[in-house]
Amino acid sequence: MNGSRRADFPLLAANPGLHYLDSAATSQKPRVVLDAMRDYYEHDNANPHRGAYALSARATERYHAARERVARFLGVADADCLVFTRGTTEALNLVATAWGRANVQTGDEIVVTALEHHANFVPWQQLALATGARFHVCPLTADHHVDLDALRRLVGPRTKVVAFNHVSNALGTVNPVREIAAIARASGALVVCDGAQAVPHMHVGFDGLDVDFYAFSGHKMCGPMGIGGLVGRRAILEAMPPYQFGGDMIEIVGDERTTWNVLPHKFEAGTPNVADAVGLAAACDYLDSISMDAVLQHERALVRLATERLASVEGVHIYGPPPAERSGVVSFTLGDIHPHDLATILDEDGVCIRAGHHCCQPLMRRLGVSATARASFYLYNDESDVEALVGALQKARALFATPTGV
Numbered sequence: 436m437n438g439s440r441r442a443d444f445p446l447l448a449a450n451p452g453l454h455y456l457d458s459a460a461t462s463q464k465p466r467v468v469l470d471a472m473r474d475y476y477e478h479d480n481a482n483p484h485r486g487a488y489a490l491s492a493r494a495t496e497r498y499h500a501a502r503e504r505v506a507r508f509l510g511v512a513d514a515d516c517l518v519f520t521r522g523t524t525e526a527l528n529l530v531a532t533a534w535g536r537a538n539v540q541t542g543d544e545i546v547v548t549a550l551e552h553h554a555n556f557v558p559w560q561q562l563a564l565a566t567g568a569r570f571h572v573c574p575l576t577a578d579h580h581v582d583l584d585a586l587r588r589l590v591g592p593r594t595k596v597v598a599f600n601h602v603s604n605a606l607g608t609v610n611p612v613r614e615i616a617a618i619a620r621a622s623g624a625l626v627v628c629d630g631a632q633a634v635p636h637m638h639v640g641f642d643g644l645d646v647d648f649y650a651f652s653g654h655k656m657c658g659p660m661g662i663g664g665l666v667g668r669r670a671i672l673e674a675m676p677p678y679q680f681g682g683d684m685i686e687i688v689g690d691e692r693t694t695w696n697v698l699p700h701k702f703e704a705g706t707p708n709v710a711d712a713v714g715l716a717a718a719c720d721y722l723d724s725i726s727m728d729a730v731l732q733h734e735r736a737l738v739r740l741a742t743e744r745l746a747s748v749e750g751v752h753i754y755g756p757p758p759a760e761r762s763g764v765v766s767f768t769l770g771d772i773h774p775h776d777l778a779t780i781l782d783e784d785g786v787c788i789r790a791g792h793h794c795c796q797p798l799m800r801r802l803g804v805s806a807t808a809r810a811s812f813y814l815y816n817d818e819s820d821v822e823a824l825v826g827a828l829q830k831a832r833a834l835f836a837t838p839t840g841v
């Protein structure tokens with residue numbers, strides 16, 4: 436990738452002084468994505484699947500083509516195994532509710548890791564509470580990786596689910612998906628992977644990952660808000676009961692009983708989100724035109740630089756593994772300045788970072804902090820964003836300097 440892609444993003448192009456370092460929360464949107472959605476609404480908009488007229492057929496075709504495109508981006512050969520959802524949260528709730536209620540019983544065990552976002556923690560915790568299953572949280576090593584030895588000890592014959600993220604949103608840790616999946620498989624557990632922070636930043640190749648379910652969000656990968664998906668194995672999706680009931684997901688509705696539509700429609704009740712699916716497909720085109728390897732390399736270089744430069748700011752403490760083992764996220768604290776105060780001060784210089792628990796309270800407890808500051812990088816960032824971050828931190832440090840402070 437040659438330099439940053441800032442010029443492709445209207446919001447960034449219109450705000451030259453803005454240093455957007457919060458892409459792990461949501462990415463900015465390139466013009467091609469905005470144009471694709473507008474094009475759909477201006478030329479092909481109708482309710483798909485239902486109309487017998489040409490316009491509705493076009494809307495159906497665009498929705499279908501979007502699914503095929505996104506599946507190809509994810510390395511999913513059977514596009515019917517990609518269910519569109521509102522995002523990762525809905526995808527994980529779908530599995531925990533539909534699969535979980537049908538398959539998990541009292542005395543079974545569910546294992547998640549201490550790195551999980553609440554979206555991959557709370558649905559499993561609640562499933563355990565509702566069914567009487569035991570809920571285990573796998574600890575981390577000192578360098579903030581999932582402790583695989585501890586995982587081997589936790590996973591046993593009663594383990595029904597092992598749920599973990601591909602990449603941590605709070606620390607950037609990249610997890611060894613195949614190794615974790617192999618540990619889970621040895622006990623016959625369902626393997627559920629939260630890919631929210633992986634899909635935007637690296638080539639995923641679902642069919643080679645050996646997981647049963649993989650969830651992601653479009654808005655973190657240059658796509659619109661309100662769409663994402665769940666990829667699952669066909670046999671498991673077919674055997675599972677539906678998640679929601681209503682239009683589109685049925686085959687025959689009798690007075691007493693109803694039968695279900697085929698995949699993926701069985702899990703997509705109601706009018707689908709066609710325009711956002713079209714936008715997401717355009718995001719896949721955009722990212723592939725750059726290449727995911729180039730995106731990853733660009734981010735790694737920025738994270739390396741950011742880690743080096745942040746080390747020059749007295750009082751900065753960085754959490755998470757070394758730069759070569761993480762994605763485009765740098766989580767840190769500066770002395771005893773509260774991360775929220777830090778984010779507010781940085782904003783005065785146009786530097787947008789996230790501060791808080793990053794929807795990872797179980798992780799924060801284990802790190803012994805209530806919050807961190809997080810800078811996250813994407814393909815439109817460059818060295819000037821790193822310099823702006825470091826400069827603004829130096830200012831914050833000077834502002835808060837006290838004899839006992841930083």
Ligand SMILES: Cc1ncc(COP(=O)(O)O)c(C=O)c1O
Nearest residue numbers: 522523524552554604631632652
């Ligand atoms: C690792 C991870 N999982 C799940 C989610 C939830 O994604 P969404 O809010 O798009 O459903 C996020 C969002 O930040 C995330 O980073």
